[in-house]
Amino acid sequence: MEKIGFIGLGLMGKPMSLNLVKAGYSLVVHSRSQGPVDxxxxxxxVAARTPKEVAEESDIVITVLPDSPDVEKVxxxxxxxxxxxxxxxxxxxxxxxxxxxxxxxxxxxxxxxVDAIDAPVSGGDIGAQQGILSIMVGASESAFSRALPLFxxxxxxxxxxxxxxxxxxxxxxxxxxxxxxxxxxxxxxxLAKKCGIDLTKVRNALLGGFAQSRILEVHGQKIIDxxxxxxxxxxxxxxxxxxxxxxxxxxxxxxxxxxLVAENMNALIAQGLGKKDNSALALLCxxxxxx
Amino acid sequence: MEKIGFIGLGLMGKPMSLNLVKAGYSLVVHSRSQGPVDxxxxxxxVAARTPKEVAEESDIVITVLPDSPDVEKVxxxxxxxxxxxxxxxxxxxxxxxxxxxxxxxxxxxxxxxVDAIDAPVSGGDIGAQQGILSIMVGASESAFSRALPLFxxxxxxxxxxxxxxxxxxxxxxxxxxxxxxxxxxxxxxxLAKKCGIDLTKVRNALLGGFAQSRILEVHGQKIIDxxxxxxxxxxxxxxxxxxxxxxxxxxxxxxxxxxLVAENMNALIAQGLGKKDNSALALLCxxxxxx
Numbered sequence: 384m385e386k387i388g389f390i391g392l393g394l395m396g397k398p399m400s401l402n403l404v405k406a407g408y409s410l411v412v413h414s415r416s417q418g419p420v421d422x423x424x425x426x427x428x429v430a431a432r433t434p435k436e437v438a439e440e441s442d443i444v445i446t447v448l449p450d451s452p453d454v455e456k457v458x459x460x461x462x463x464x465x466x467x468x469x470x471x472x473x474x475x476x477x478x479x480x481x482x483x484x485x486x487x488x489x490x491x492x493x494x495x496x497v498d499a500i501d502a503p504v505s506g507g508d509i510g511a512q513q514g515i516l517s518i519m520v521g522a523s524e525s526a527f528s529r530a531l532p533l534f535x536x537x538x539x540x541x542x543x544x545x546x547x548x549x550x551x552x553x554x555x556x557x558x559x560x561x562x563x564x565x566x567x568x569x570x571x572x573x574l575a576k577k578c579g580i581d582l583t584k585v586r587n588a589l590l591g592g593f594a595q596s597r598i599l600e601v602h603g604q605k606i607i608d609x610x611x612x613x614x615x616x617x618x619x620x621x622x623x624x625x626x627x628x629x630x631x632x633x634x635x636x637x638x639x640x641x642x643l644v645a646e647n648m649n650a651l652i653a654q655g656l657g658k659k660d661n662s663a664l665a666l667l668c669x670x671x672x673x674x
Numbered sequence: 675m676e677k678i679g680f681i682g683l684g685l686m687g688k689p690m691s692l693n694l695v696k697a698g699y700s701l702v703v704h705s706r707s708q709g710p711v712d713x714x715x716x717x718x719x720v721a722a723r724t725p726k727e728v729a730e731e732s733d734i735v736i737t738v739l740p741d742s743p744d745v746e747k748v749x750x751x752x753x754x755x756x757x758x759x760x761x762x763x764x765x766x767x768x769x770x771x772x773x774x775x776x777x778x779x780x781x782x783x784x785x786x787x788v789d790a791i792d793a794p795v796s797g798g799d800i801g802a803q804q805g806i807l808s809i810m811v812g813a814s815e816s817a818f819s820r821a822l823p824l825f826x827x828x829x830x831x832x833x834x835x836x837x838x839x840x841x842x843x844x845x846x847x848x849x850x851x852x853x854x855x856x857x858x859x860x861x862x863x864x865l866a867k868k869c870g871i872d873l874t875k876v877r878n879a880l881l882g883g884f885a886q887s888r889i890l891e892v893h894g895q896k897i898i899d900x901x902x903x904x905x906x907x908x909x910x911x912x913x914x915x916x917x918x919x920x921x922x923x924x925x926x927x928x929x930x931x932x933x934l935v936a937e938n939m940n941a942l943i944a945q946g947l948g949k950k951d952n953s954a955l956a957l958l959c960x961x962x963x964x965x
Contacts, residue, residue, distance in 0.1 A: 505883030517883030540882025556862035567854030571847035591831025592796030592808030596887030671928040
């Protein structure tokens with residue numbers, strides 16, 4: 384069994400790495416905060432002090448980090464993975480970052496004989512805990528085959544979209560769609576609320592027709608319950624939409640609906656609501672309409 | 675068994691009325707075009723020359739018409755239903771119209787002892803043919819009980835949301851959500867296309883996660899197939915969004931995402947694409963991005 388390094392033990396990374404330990408893998412872990420590291424060590428993992436050390440001790444290294452600069456630093460920075468990797472090792476980035484940065488890292492690692500995979504996920508912390516994440520993979524076929532047993536521990540709907548970068552592009556598409564669907568649910572619920580009709584009945588009626596979506600199911604219920612605890616923080620979704628809009632701009636693609644939702648998220652963040660769930664878009668709709 | 679009048683035998687009304695005939699109801703029908711009337715007569719229905727005549731011959735009258743003025747004319751206009759109804763009759767409007775007009779009609783009919791129900795639907799022509807429409811009902815409890823056996827022939831997810839008008843408000847919520855979800859699918863597919871990745875794999879990956887929706891399933895596939903035949907015409911969806919935005923404006927509700935999609939539909943109509951399916955929003959995204 385290959386030895387696995389795991390860097391980034393946050394809301395997503397911690398349950399994902401715990402599932403690997405439970406599946407019998409030997410893990411070497413590293414994270415900014417000590418708490419999750421201690422939890423993983425208690426579960427049977429070994430702690431390493433730097434990404435370099437993680438790479439030295441592992442055959443395959445997985446990262447689950449917040450943003451593009453974090454991944455860049457962990458891989459290419461001082462005491463980074465690149466200093467510890469040996470030819471034949473495999474790097475799997477499951478963070479959501481810019482496709483451009485993914486390709487830069489891919490190219491830097493291929494020079495030292497290390498294959499790189501981009502495999503961002505969807506499904507939230509609950510999907511991570513239950514090992515049922517949706518995983519969107521950009522990889523060569525051989526690298527994908529090697530990583531697949533690990534993906535099958537962490538996820539359920541695992542699709543190899545294409546070569547390096549294709550996973551990040553697909554995640555960008557995912558965030559476009561999720562953003563606009565939540566905005567739609569938020570506007571629908573706001574109109575229903577203003578009309579004084581029963582929001583639960585509206586949600587149920589809409590779930591039975593063409594408007595059905597997992598987001599209406601989950602975020603619709605959160606809005607009804609006035610429960611805006613994450614879930615997925617608005618500031619993280621806005622970060623993802625920045626990636627989307629930067630990528631689109633570089634490619635010459637216009638995304639007016641996505642830009643509008645990103646602006647609404649900017650407003651929520653400006654009001655100190657960035658740590659609330661992205662369903663807090665409903666709060667902004669209510670505020671705009673003086674409800 | 676009560677005698678049923680049915681007015682409006684278009685893309686939706688024809689299969690809905692045929693299902694009632696098949697279920698054993700006696701139908702009196704009326705429509706602008708002769709073709710569908712002949713089809714219904716061949717199936718066992720009786721044709722009437724005016725809405726007034728339909729009301730005279732029926733206990734319950736159902737309308738499935740394109741827009742608010744059509745319903746207003748059929749009910750309150752010359753030789754309208756109101757001239758043929760008797761006290762104790764029931765009126766069921768399954769069109770998508772302004773909640774304000776619904777309430778006007780409700781009030782005019784209640785003066786002559788006729789109960790009125792608003793029961794717009796979702797699920798498209800396929801849902802109408804298969805008798806699996808989602809039906810959103812605004813009605814008194816007694817009127818709802820009387821109409822329920824008919825709804826059960828035409829639909830599957832039948833929810834009484836509240837009193838008169840609540841059905842139309844819920845349909846407005848439905849159209850808000852459907853519009854923005856299609857715009858999201860269109861933008862996601864446009865970005866994926868520009869990146870040159872496999873759209874079918876993107877759709878499959880997204881269907882397995884939080885971005886799952888019936889619209890990604892159906893409209894995503896239509897966009898992949900470059901099949902923009904309706905389905906639901908852009909010009910009819912734009913009409914519904916006009917109702918939504920007028921209603922919202924009257925209530926003092928701001929719906930920025932909905933307004934953006936309505937404008938995109940205006941552009942499609944300006945370009946002569948109003949009779950294409952609403953998934954043609956993808957064509958506009960491509961045009962904006964010069965793809």
